[in-house]
Every structure is written in C-alpha cells, then in structure tokens.
Amino acid sequence: MAKDMTLLWGSGSPPCWRVMIALEEKGLKGYKQKLLSFEKQEHKSKEVLEINPRGQLPAFKHGNVVVNESYAACMYLESQFRSQGTPLEAQSAGEQALMLQRMFEGQTLQQKLSDVNYYTWHVPEAERHDSALQRNKEALVTELQVWEKNLQQAGAGPYLAGKSFSLADVIVFPVIAYAVRFGLSSERYPFLGKYYSLLKDRPSIKATWPPHWLENPQGMDTLKDL
Amino acid sequence: MAKDMTLLWGSGSPPCWRVMIALEEKGLKGYKQKLLSFEKQEHKSKEVLEINPRGQLPAFKHGNVVVNESYAACMYLESQFRSQGTPLEAQSAGEQALMLQRMFEGQTLQQKLSDVNYYTWHVPEAERHDSALQRNKEALVTELQVWEKNLQQAGAGPYLAGKSFSLADVIVFPVIAYAVRFGLSSERYPFLGKYYSLLKDRPSIKATWPPHWLENPQGMDTLKDL
Structure with missing residues (x-):
C-alpha cells in the first residue's frame, strides 16, 4: 500500500x-x-x-x-522500490544506454507533437503563421520517421529498449498513445502502430487509461495526414 | 584510461x-x-x-x-562507473528526489534561455514578433526567479541537491554558466551568482571550460537587462 x-x-x-x-x-x-x-x-x-x-x-x-x-x-x-513489482531498469550496459537514450529522445517527440497540436493554444492569434505550423508539421514527420527507423532496426524491440519493458516504455508510451489518439496513421507508421498495439492492453496501462479517452473513445484527427 | x-x-x-x-x-x-x-x-x-x-x-x-x-x-x-571518481548520485530518498527534480527543471531553464537567446536563429525573419520575444523574456525572468527561490530556501545548497555535488550540478551548471556568459546579472540574481562562483573553479569544470570562452573571456550582454 x-x-x-x-x-x-x-x-x-x-x-x-x-x-x-x-x-x-x-x-x-x-x-x-x-x-x-x-x-x-x-x-x-x-x-x-x-x-x-x-x-x-x-x-x-x-x-x-x-x-x-x-x-x-x-x-x-x-x-x-527497486525490488518491488516490475524491474524497470535495463541490466546490461548496452540496454541501459538504449533505455536512457530512448527516454530522452521521447522528450523531442513530445515537444514536436506539442508544437503541432498546441500551436494555436501556445501562439496568440496575431503571431500565427501558416509557414510556422507547416514547418512544425514537417519537423514532427521527420521525428516520427526516426522512431519508425529505431523500431525496425534489426534486433530492435519489441520494447523501446529491447526485449524487456523498461522505464523507456513507461515514459514514452503515453506520448505515442497521445499521437494515436490524435489520429496518427498506423499505415504510414506501422512500427509505431505495432508498438502501440503491443502495449495498449498491458495491465498497468489499461488500469491508468485516461478516463476522458474511455468516455469518448473517438479522438481527434489533427495528425491523420502527417 | x-x-x-x-x-x-x-x-x-x-x-x-x-x-x-x-x-x-x-x-x-x-x-x-x-x-x-x-x-x-x-x-x-x-x-x-x-x-x-x-x-x-x-x-x-x-x-x-x-x-x-x-x-x-x-x-x-x-x-x-559508480565506484570510480566522484559519487554523483544522492543517497537519501529526499536528496535523490531533489537531485532528479532539479535535473529536469534544468531542461525548462535551458529551453527558456534558448527561446530568448536563439529567437532570431530559430524564427525566420518574416515570422518574428516583438511581442513573442518579449513574452519569452518574461518567461525567462519568471524561471530565473524560481531558481533564485530554490537556492535561497532554508537548508538549501550550496549545491543544487543539497550538501553534495551531484548529477544535478553536472547537468545544470553549464546552463547557468551559459546564462552568466550572456550577461546574467549577479546583482539581480545573487543566489545564481553565488552558485556560479562556487563551481566555476571546480577542477572538472575548469578542465572542460569552453575553449572559445577562454579565448574571448568577454561574453555577450543579451541577458543583462533581465
């Protein structure tokens, strides 16, 4: 308790x-x-x-x-709580490096998602430019492609740091789920789609699923054309 | 080696x-x-x-x-390399939490510094607005005041996570030194100034001081009026 x-x-x-x-x-x-x-x-x-x-x-x-x-x-x-519940730290040096690397790359993904999704929220109307939003979208596409590439490397996955669920998944999965909620295409980003499917029913994730997403399972489609 | x-x-x-x-x-x-x-x-x-x-x-x-x-x-x-050189991880739960907290708050400080210092670098000329840069400056002042307050709390310091030098200092000192390099006033931010003075001659920091800062010790004054 x-x-x-x-x-x-x-x-x-x-x-x-x-x-x-x-x-x-x-x-x-x-x-x-x-x-x-x-x-x-x-x-x-x-x-x-x-x-x-x-x-x-x-x-x-x-x-x-x-x-x-x-x-x-x-x-x-x-x-x-190292010895309690799921061990979340990778063990070998290589896995630990990969876990840490993906955790922090996750911040870039989150930032670039936010730059697109919250553009009108963050930028006052008089300062908005289509060219800026377009550039943010292009940067997000580039970032999403980096994650696709990471996940499809030989020997990669199924989790972000390899064969075990780790802090990288705890930290980055919500960002990827958020992208899916906002319409990310699993046809254009099949490896991200597969990763999302692998984790979405994991007990810890299901138990904490955002309640307003449960109430209204249909998200927005802001990202569907990316 | x-x-x-x-x-x-x-x-x-x-x-x-x-x-x-x-x-x-x-x-x-x-x-x-x-x-x-x-x-x-x-x-x-x-x-x-x-x-x-x-x-x-x-x-x-x-x-x-x-x-x-x-x-x-x-x-x-x-x-x-846990047992080699300086131990950089705080030991008690409270110190560890503070170390981690300051490490990640350091990202906000770095972001807000960058939003001011690199404004013209990041934003194409046709999209620049004085109001946006002004807002970024205000956000940076607010952030700098958070750090002042953190450092002057009873029992705080002299290092970012308390009595011992830790990963929080390794990670955040360069951001604070960068602010000083760009003109941060140690009169208006005395606790940040004191922290900078405490660390600037530490051997690991002196040995790695940016070479072009050594060549040209006079920095810019972008931040002097904040």
Missing part, C-alpha cells in the same frame, strides 16, 4: 500518465489521488501550488518528499 | 559540456575526442551522423554502446 503518496493529475496528460504507469508497475496501490481539470485551471489551484509551485500536473509527494517532474518521479519510484 | 570512449563535441554547448564534466568527475581520462564547429555545420558531418543520426552534438560512444542524449550519457556514466 502506498498511503503515504499523493498524486494530483490531469486526464490525457502524458506526464501524469507515465507516473501512474510507474506506480502500477511498482505495485504501489492505494495512493491518494485526485483528478483535476486543466480546462477549469485547477492545475493553478492552491492545492496544486502547495506541492508544485510551478502550477503544473503531475504534483507528486511521497511522505515529505516532493518530486513533480514526471521523468524524475518515474526514476525516483524505480530507485526507491 | 577511457580509450574505448569517443566524444565529438562543440565549444560552449551545455549538452556537450555536461558530458565532459561527468567524464572528468568519474576520472575517465584519455578518451578520444574531437572539437567540431557548429558554425561550419560540422555537426552535420558524416563523422557525427555515424554516431548520432540526428546530427547533433554531443555524439558519444563507449565501445559499441552509443548514447548521445546528454542527460542519458551523464546518467549512464554514473551508473557504469
């Missing part, structure tokens, strides 16, 4: 989701948790700011230990 | 510099290394692409193990 842990989270946020997957994989059940609404600006509420002064979700606390950055929280949980 | 390691790097790049600091701290001397020029586009050369298909520096190889993402490389080096 993990009654000394508190997680404040938002539905569909890859940073929140990855912490929830890590908690499940490490067998940390029964933590205090609260689903908050980004739309209602609840991530800027006093409740969040007390744990996370940046006013961002996730906000995560283990006893008196606060660790809000989602990568940090996942790594912290693996390190503190 | 670390003759089975190769590092291709660029001068003044925080991602390259942090890997060099990690190598020094772990006592890994004598690695093969080559200084390349971003200006001459040498990071897009065949030599780099063979190790790092993204055409970015650092490009780093240990035997057959490739790990180019700079955070990944630093964490890999600590993990593979």
Whole structure:
C-alpha cells in the first residue's frame, strides 16, 4: 500500500500518465489521488501550488518528499522500490544506454507533437503563421520517421529498449498513445502502430487509461495526414 | 584510461559540456575526442551522423554502446562507473528526489534561455514578433526567479541537491554558466551568482571550460537587462 503518496493529475496528460504507469508497475496501490481539470485551471489551484509551485500536473509527494517532474518521479519510484513489482531498469550496459537514450529522445517527440497540436493554444492569434505550423508539421514527420527507423532496426524491440519493458516504455508510451489518439496513421507508421498495439492492453496501462479517452473513445484527427 | 570512449563535441554547448564534466568527475581520462564547429555545420558531418543520426552534438560512444542524449550519457556514466571518481548520485530518498527534480527543471531553464537567446536563429525573419520575444523574456525572468527561490530556501545548497555535488550540478551548471556568459546579472540574481562562483573553479569544470570562452573571456550582454 502506498498511503503515504499523493498524486494530483490531469486526464490525457502524458506526464501524469507515465507516473501512474510507474506506480502500477511498482505495485504501489492505494495512493491518494485526485483528478483535476486543466480546462477549469485547477492545475493553478492552491492545492496544486502547495506541492508544485510551478502550477503544473503531475504534483507528486511521497511522505515529505516532493518530486513533480514526471521523468524524475518515474526514476525516483524505480530507485526507491527497486525490488518491488516490475524491474524497470535495463541490466546490461548496452540496454541501459538504449533505455536512457530512448527516454530522452521521447522528450523531442513530445515537444514536436506539442508544437503541432498546441500551436494555436501556445501562439496568440496575431503571431500565427501558416509557414510556422507547416514547418512544425514537417519537423514532427521527420521525428516520427526516426522512431519508425529505431523500431525496425534489426534486433530492435519489441520494447523501446529491447526485449524487456523498461522505464523507456513507461515514459514514452503515453506520448505515442497521445499521437494515436490524435489520429496518427498506423499505415504510414506501422512500427509505431505495432508498438502501440503491443502495449495498449498491458495491465498497468489499461488500469491508468485516461478516463476522458474511455468516455469518448473517438479522438481527434489533427495528425491523420502527417 | 577511457580509450574505448569517443566524444565529438562543440565549444560552449551545455549538452556537450555536461558530458565532459561527468567524464572528468568519474576520472575517465584519455578518451578520444574531437572539437567540431557548429558554425561550419560540422555537426552535420558524416563523422557525427555515424554516431548520432540526428546530427547533433554531443555524439558519444563507449565501445559499441552509443548514447548521445546528454542527460542519458551523464546518467549512464554514473551508473557504469559508480565506484570510480566522484559519487554523483544522492543517497537519501529526499536528496535523490531533489537531485532528479532539479535535473529536469534544468531542461525548462535551458529551453527558456534558448527561446530568448536563439529567437532570431530559430524564427525566420518574416515570422518574428516583438511581442513573442518579449513574452519569452518574461518567461525567462519568471524561471530565473524560481531558481533564485530554490537556492535561497532554508537548508538549501550550496549545491543544487543539497550538501553534495551531484548529477544535478553536472547537468545544470553549464546552463547557468551559459546564462552568466550572456550577461546574467549577479546583482539581480545573487543566489545564481553565488552558485556560479562556487563551481566555476571546480577542477572538472575548469578542465572542460569552453575553449572559445577562454579565448574571448568577454561574453555577450543579451541577458543583462533581465
């Protein structure tokens, strides 16, 4: 039981989701948790700011230990509960390097997705340019092709760091699922599609599936033409 | 000796510099290394692409193990050479959480610095807006104030994760030094200034100081009014 842990989270946020997957994989059940609404600006509420002064979700606390950055929280949980639940760290030097490499490349993927999907959210109307959005889309296509290539290399997969599920999957799967939710074509990106299919029914992932995606299984098609 | 390691790097790049600091701290001397020029586009050369298909520096190889993402490389080096040189991982749960938290907050600092310093580099002329650059500057000031506050908390410091030098310092110091190089005022940001002074003469940092900063000790003043 993990009654000394508190997680404040938002539905569909890859940073929140990855912490929830890590908690499940490490067998940390029964933590205090609260689903908050980004739309209602609840991530800027006093409740969040007390744990996370940046006013961002996730906000995560283990006893008196606060660790809000989602990568940090996942790594912290693996390190503190190493012998509990699923071992999430690759063992050999080569696998460990690959795990770390993919984890951090995942940030580039997430950034480039966000540059396309949140363009109108992040850029005020008077500053928007079709040419900028087009360039962001091209950068995202290039990035998606890097991931396709990584997954189809001889001996690669089925997981991101090789034969075992690892922190790389905990951290990057929500980003890939997010791309699929927004219409990523599994015909144009078959290796990403296959990876998504392999993981989507994994118990830790199913148990933490974004509730508003369950309520409304049809996502948007922002990315379908990429 | 670390003759089975190769590092291709660029001068003044925080991602390259942090890997060099990690190598020094772990006592890994004598690695093969080559200084390349971003200006001459040498990071897009065949030599780099063979190790790092993204055409970015650092490009780093240990035997057959490739790990180019700079955070990944630093964490890999600590993990593979744990008992050698300076221990770079905090021990207690609280220190470990703080170390990880600061490491990842460091990415936000680096991003916001880049959004100001490289604005004209990243945004084509026809898409530039004074309002956007102004917003980026305000976001950077807010971020710098977060770091000031972190460093002045009761019991904080002198290092980023507390009493010991750790991966958080290896990773974030180059970003802070970069801000100082571009004119950050130690009057307006005294805790960042103090932190910079504490670390700038540390042997691992002095030994890896960007050579073109040594040649030309006077930096630019882009950030002096922030």
